Amino acid sequence: xxxxxxxxxxxxxxTRPDSDAPAAGRYLEHPATEDIRLEEVLHALADxxxxxxxxxxxxxxAEVACSEVPLPVSKSTTTHxxxxxxxxxxxxxxxxxxxxxxxxxxxxxxxxxxGLLERVLAAAAAQEDRLAGK
Amino acid sequence: xxxxxxxxxxxxxxTRPDSDAPAAGRYLEHPATEDIRLEEVLHALADxxxxxxxxxxxxxxAEVACSEVPLPVSKSTTTHxxxxxxxxxxxxxxxxxxxxxxxxxxxxxxxxxxGLLERVLAAAAAQEDRLAGK
DNA sequence: GTCAAACTACGAGAGTCGTCGTAATATGAC
DNA sequence: GTCATATTACGACGACTCTCGTAGTTTGAC
Numbered sequence: 001x002x003x004x005x006x007x008x009x010x011x012x013x014x015t016r017p018d019s020d021a022p023a024a025g026r027y028l029e030h031p032a033t034e035d036i037r038l039e040e041v042l043h044a045l046a047d048x049x050x051x052x053x054x055x056x057x058x059x060x061x062a063e064v065a066c067s068e069v070p071l072p073v074s075k076s077t078t079t080h081x082x083x084x085x086x087x088x089x090x091x092x093x094x095x096x097x098x099x100x101x102x103x104x105x106x107x108x109x110x111x112x113x114x115g116l117l118e119r120v121l122a123a124a125a126a127q128e129d130r131l132a133g134k
Numbered sequence: 135x136x137x138x139x140x141x142x143x144x145x146x147x148x149t150r151p152d153s154d155a156p157a158a159g160r161y162l163e164h165p166a167t168e169d170i171r172l173e174e175v176l177h178a179l180a181d182x183x184x185x186x187x188x189x190x191x192x193x194x195x196a197e198v199a200c201s202e203v204p205l206p207v208s209k210s211t212t213t214h215x216x217x218x219x220x221x222x223x224x225x226x227x228x229x230x231x232x233x234x235x236x237x238x239x240x241x242x243x244x245x246x247x248x249g250l251l252e253r254v255l256a257a258a259a260a261q262e263d264r265l266a267g268k
Numbered sequence: 269g270t271c272a273a274a275c276t277a278c279g280a281g282a283g284t285c286g287t288c289g290t291a292a293t294a295t296g297a298c
Numbered sequence: 299g300t301c302a303t304a305t306t307a308c309g310a311c312g313a314c315t316c317t318c319g320t321a322g323t324t325t326g327a328c
Contacts, residue, residue, distance in 0.1 A: 026294075034264075037261070038254075038257050038258055038261050039180055039181070039182055039185065042176050042180035042254070043177070043180035045176050046173055046174075046176035046177035046180050047173070047285090047286085048173055049286090051172075051173065066304080066305070067303095067304065067305085073287070073288085074287070074288055075304085075305075075306090076287080076288065076289075076290095076305090076306080076307090076308095077286065077287055077288070078305095079305065079306060079307095080285095080286075080287080081286085084285095095305090097294095097295060097296065097304085098294070098295045098296065098302095098303055098304045098305075099295095099303090099304060099305085100304080100305065112257070112260065112261070112264075113253070113256075113257035113260065113261075114256070114257075115249070115253045115256075116254065116256075116257050119247070119248075119249045119253045120172075122247075122248070123172050123246070123247035123248075123250050124172055126247065127171070127246070127247075130246075160323095160324075181315090183316090200274080201273090201274065201275085207316085207317070207318085208317070208318055208319075209275075209276090210275090210276075210277090210317085210318065210319075210320095211316070211317055211318070212275095213275065213276060214315090214316075214317085215316090217276095218315095229275090229324085231273095231274085231324095231325060231326065232272095232273055232274045232275075232325045232326065233273090233274060233275080233325095234275065269328100270327100270328080271326105271327085271328075272325105272326095272328100273324100273325085273326090273327100274323100274324085274325085274326105275322105275323085275324085275325100276322075276323070276324095277320105277321085277322075277323090278319105278320090278321085278322095279318100279319095279320095280317100280318085280319090281316100281317085281318085282315100282316090282317085282318105283314105283315080283316080283317095284313100284314080284315070284316095285313080285314070285315085286311105286312095286313085286314095287310100287311085287312090287313100288309105288310085289308105289309095290307100290308090290309095291306100291307085291308080291309105292305105292306080292307075292308095293304100293305080293306070294303100294304085294305080294306095295302105295304085296301105296302095296303085297300100297301085297302085298299100298300075298301075298302100
């Protein structure tokens with residue numbers, strides 16, 4: 001009953017180096033789908049910076065590098081926020097050359113919490129419109 | 135465009151003493167509907183204790199006193215969590231005698247973030263079932 | 269008035285969080 | 299090999315959070 005995201009891990013510890021990932025040498029720990037906890041997901045989404053990241057990833061068609069999401073904080077803080085999102089199970093991260101590509105774990109989240117991510121994204125968009133004077 | 139919950143505040147500062155509230159002498163500050171922020175709501179819901187409280191309130195038919203929601207923490211900590219929920223705009227609180235009655239601000243939240251609360255409650259229920267071995 | 273019940277205010281402690289800068293690492297191009 | 303780019307690890311700082319106990323307030327019943 002483990003849903004697999006393309007290029008997303010499903011085992012408990014780290015991404016296994018079985019397939020020929022293009023120039024992949026380091027692997028990142030991701031929680032297994034069944035280990036994702038609602039409280040941690042909500043906590044991860046409760047930060048403005050991280051919510052911005054998630055919205056960017058949701059709007060993007062392909063994977064996005066960390067440096068492609070501009071945040072008004074330092075590089076190390078950006079790294080920190082991406083890690084929180086990954087450890088909460090909200091995003092998956094894969095090394096690709098000197099970059100780290102990020103993608104939403106939509107399928108996993110929808111399997112566990114149907115409609116939740118969609119409603120949060122819609123709520124964020126609605127609030128942005130409302131605060132911008134509509 | 136301000137949605138009114140029965141016995142819920144709508145102005146910015148505190149509940150107004152206009153109607154004949156039964157034995158009401160103290161009033162509590164609630165955020166106006168338009169001042170509720172998604173990030174604060176998510177943060178309020180991200181705590182296990184507070185999520186428990188919200189689920190209890192959602193399941194209850196009428197208003198619930200603070201002492202009717204048993205939490206494995208002290209009284210003062212319980213008070214703290216109820217205040218966080220109130221200040222985030224998730225619940226409304228009214229003094230009634232020696233008790234403080236609590237109710238979800240469902241209408242306000244649904245007006246701002248349609249379907250969000252429902253999805254969070256469903257997600258919490260789903261996770262509980264899943265972790266209990268289904 | 270006295271008394272108990274429900275809740276709060278206050279202060280405190282341990283822990284976590286968001287932020288930063290600097291030093292270090294991995295990769296790809298040269 | 300050198301070099302630039304992208305990201306991380308580490309330690310630090312202030313701020314916030316969760317928890318508690320004790321003392322206090324408000325209310326309703328007596």
